[in-house]
Amino acid sequence: MCGIVGYVGRRSCAEVLIDALSKLEYRGYDSAGIAVFEQGQIRMRKSKGRLADLSEQMKHTGIPQGNAGIGHTRWATHGEPSDLNSHPHRGGRYVTLVHNGIIENFRELKQRLTEAGRSFVSDTDTEVAAQLLDQNYAGDPLAAIAKTMEQIRGSFALGILFSDFPDTVYAVRRESPLIVGAGEGESFIASDVPAILKYTKNYYLLEHDEIAVLDRNGIRFFDMQSNPLEKQLMTADWDMDAAEKQGYEHFMLKEIHEQPEAIRRTVLPRVANGLPDLSECGITKENIRDFRNIYIVACGTAMHAGMVGKNVIEKLAGVPVIVDIASEFRYRSPLIGAGDLIIIISQSGETADSLAAMRLAKQLGAKTLAVVNAKGSSIAREADMLIYTHAGPEIAVASTKAYMVQIAVMYLFAFELALSRGTITEETCRRLTAQLLEMPAVITEILARKDALKEIAGSLLKAESLLYIGRGLDYALSMEGSLKLKEISYIHSEAYAAGELKHGTISLIYPGMPVIAVDTQKALHEKTVSNIKEVKARGAVTILVCGDSYQPEADIADHCFRLPETADDQLMPMPAVVPLQLIAYYTAVLRGNDVDKPRNLAKSVTVE
Ligand code: AGP
Numbered sequence: 001m002c003g004i005v006g007y008v009g010r011r012s013c014a015e016v017l018i019d020a021l022s023k024l025e026y027r028g029y030d031s032a033g034i035a036v037f038e039q040g041q042i043r044m045r046k047s048k049g050r051l052a053d054l055s056e057q058m059k060h061t062g063i064p065q066g067n068a069g070i071g072h073t074r075w076a077t078h079g080e081p082s083d084l085n086s087h088p089h090r091g092g093r094y095v096t097l098v099h100n101g102i103i104e105n106f107r108e109l110k111q112r113l114t115e116a117g118r119s120f121v122s123d124t125d126t127e128v129a130a131q132l133l134d135q136n137y138a139g140d141p142l143a144a145i146a147k148t149m150e151q152i153r154g155s156f157a158l159g160i161l162f163s164d165f166p167d168t169v170y171a172v173r174r175e176s177p178l179i180v181g182a183g184e185g186e187s188f189i190a191s192d193v194p195a196i197l198k199y200t201k202n203y204y205l206l207e208h209d210e211i212a213v214l215d216r217n218g219i220r221f222f223d224m225q226s227n228p229l230e231k232q233l234m235t236a237d238w239d240m241d242a243a244e245k246q247g248y249e250h251f252m253l254k255e256i257h258e259q260p261e262a263i264r265r266t267v268l269p270r271v272a273n274g275l276p277d278l279s280e281c282g283i284t285k286e287n288i289r290d291f292r293n294i295y296i297v298a299c300g301t302a303m304h305a306g307m308v309g310k311n312v313i314e315k316l317a318g319v320p321v322i323v324d325i326a327s328e329f330r331y332r333s334p335l336i337g338a339g340d341l342i343i344i345i346s347q348s349g350e351t352a353d354s355l356a357a358m359r360l361a362k363q364l365g366a367k368t369l370a371v372v373n374a375k376g377s378s379i380a381r382e383a384d385m386l387i388y389t390h391a392g393p394e395i396a397v398a399s400t401k402a403y404m405v406q407i408a409v410m411y412l413f414a415f416e417l418a419l420s421r422g423t424i425t426e427e428t429c430r431r432l433t434a435q436l437l438e439m440p441a442v443i444t445e446i447l448a449r450k451d452a453l454k455e456i457a458g459s460l461l462k463a464e465s466l467l468y469i470g471r472g473l474d475y476a477l478s479m480e481g482s483l484k485l486k487e488i489s490y491i492h493s494e495a496y497a498a499g500e501l502k503h504g505t506i507s508l509i510y511p512g513m514p515v516i517a518v519d520t521q522k523a524l525h526e527k528t529v530s531n532i533k534e535v536k537a538r539g540a541v542t543i544l545v546c547g548d549s550y551q552p553e554a555d556i557a558d559h560c561f562r563l564p565e566t567a568d569d570q571l572m573p574m575p576a577v578v579p580l581q582l583i584a585y586y587t588a589v590l591r592g593n594d595v596d597k598p599r600n601l602a603k604s605v606t607v608e
Helices: 013-022 051-061 106-115 125-136 141-151 251-257 259-270 300-317 352-363 378-382 401-421 426-447 450-458 473-489 498-503 522-537 573-590
Strands: 003-008 031-038 041-048 068-074 089-091 095-103 154-162 169-174 179-182 187-190 202-205 211-215 218-222 294-298 321-325 341-346 367-372 385-388 465-470 492-497 514-519 541-547 559-563
Touching: 003 013, 003 095, 003 154, 003 169, 003 211, 013 031, 013 051, 013 068, 013 187, 031 051, 031 095, 041 051, 068 095, 068 154, 068 169, 089 125, 095 125, 106 125, 125 141, 125 154, 141 154, 141 169, 141 211, 169 187, 179 218, 187 211, 251 259, 251 573, 259 401, 259 426, 294 300, 294 352, 300 321, 300 341, 300 401, 300 473, 341 352, 352 367, 352 378, 367 378, 367 401, 385 401, 401 426, 401 573, 426 573, 450 559, 450 573, 465 473, 465 498, 465 522, 473 492, 473 514, 473 573, 492 498, 498 522, 514 522, 514 573, 522 541, 541 573, 559 573
Parallel strands: 294 321, 294 341, 341 367, 367 385, 465 492, 465 514, 514 541, 541 559
Antiparallel strands: 003 068, 003 187, 031 041, 031 068, 089 095, 095 154, 154 169, 169 211, 179 187, 179 202, 211 218
16 A cells, blocks of 8 residues: 655655655555655655656656655555656645545545635545645644544545645644654654664654644644644664565565564563463453454455464364454454454554454454554554564565464464363473474475475466365465465466365366365375365376375375474464465566565555
8 A cells, every 4th residue: 555754854855755665665556756845845756657767757857855855655546557646746835745545535525625616637535635635724734634634534644745834744644554753853754664764763653633743843743633742752673674685586585584583583472381371462361261252354364364263273272263354344244242252363453454343343342352463553552452473574565474473373372272261281282382382493494495396386387377275274274375376476376175176166177277285184184185186187287285294196296395294283384384485486486576566466455
């Protein structure tokens, strides 16, 4: 989704804005622009395409010279990607702004503004906000912002320049995230922390309906009645390296390699005396023992982590778990209420549907537990209980290390819940916890064999479509493997419960069609093998991801990648997802795709 930055200081503002925007590229965008105060005048540059296109354009149009301004990367919602629709947008004489989010009532506002004689040059909802703010402006920016906030509906974050107030940046938000960075003699606004890490680790979280004013004297905060606010300064625990590629060709590859460390950071602090201990997250045996049903609600990869959670929680703790897609859950009158627990899983903590689902569940009386990576995000702040995953910043749009730690948390939670309910013994819990702690070493061993996966990826390049099949946990994993391949390689694929194939989908198999079979669950092994044979008999090229004790019959697998079987089958999704991630990664690389920023996708989906 769109990225916002703003700067006031002594450096060349245009340079800072472009650099900061480059750290938000991961969010996905199709155009970019900046506006800078140059000797009291606002100079704007914007362009369809990448930041490189904007920089190229500025070689001809000139780089605005000044020390204060705003910048934006746009992910098109209202109006096609074009120079005209790119931000910043002007509203009449006084206002220039950038916007992340959606103004829901923009149509009616546009009509009213048009009737009042205002004209529009773009198709965006953003220009409506700019014109409205300009109409409301009568010399006092705070009053104009407050009045505008009363009139617009939706989720949005705005970075604003008023031509009457040179070298000053205003910011306000409702729902969409925005932070305010506090450096030495300079200040920033940004949609996310990585944008400012090069300059400062200190930042404030702007809350809903709060206004920030950045000028040469520093940063001030106000409420909607123009009362000054005191806010708590926070310090990012990520450093610059975390947001850099550090020699890897892509962020995705770097993040895949960071998985062992991410598991250690997430799991180690939550283990005491060999047993899970989630007390620092507000979770005790007493307050989780008695839930009637558990709902896990999330989107995309995070939802797939929930599928793994469902399997292990039901098996170990014996509590029914319903996994739901957040955008479905929120609109289908879910039967959730007091006595139920809803677990919201989200890397960004800002996914609009997941946040709305959590709020709905709260209204209905359920307890909420958030499993979130981004510190201080909306979902993290609003949940009753919170388990942070410590993956560090995930920059690649395709989620890898965040998924890994999400499932690590699912295990910790399932172990704790099962122990509290007496459905597993302390001894079993210790054994499983010890195996979880061994996972970083197991994954490191798999990463060392990544070349074999590059070779397998090479065999998929020409495929038009493929299937991922598996049973139980392997099916949950197949869903994630398939999504990973789709989103970055642009090859169509589908994940199927292996036993369901013959109820229709097997008719898709044609000679040469690749089928990736995940077979790590011993209890289901024979059944899965039968399904693999069925597709093989119809000409499929089979790629088998299985445990190292399994000796596949000579004719069952065209390619085989073995996983160390050091742990209980239930933990196999942790090592088994790694080859699936790497197959997707290498396929996308070999097809020449933009791996970290796949087309049409945004990292953080803050609109419906
Ligand atoms: C994963 O590779 C995707 N980019 C996407 O499915 C993502 O997991 C989903 O949008 C949820 O995001 P969240 O974890 O930030 O809520």
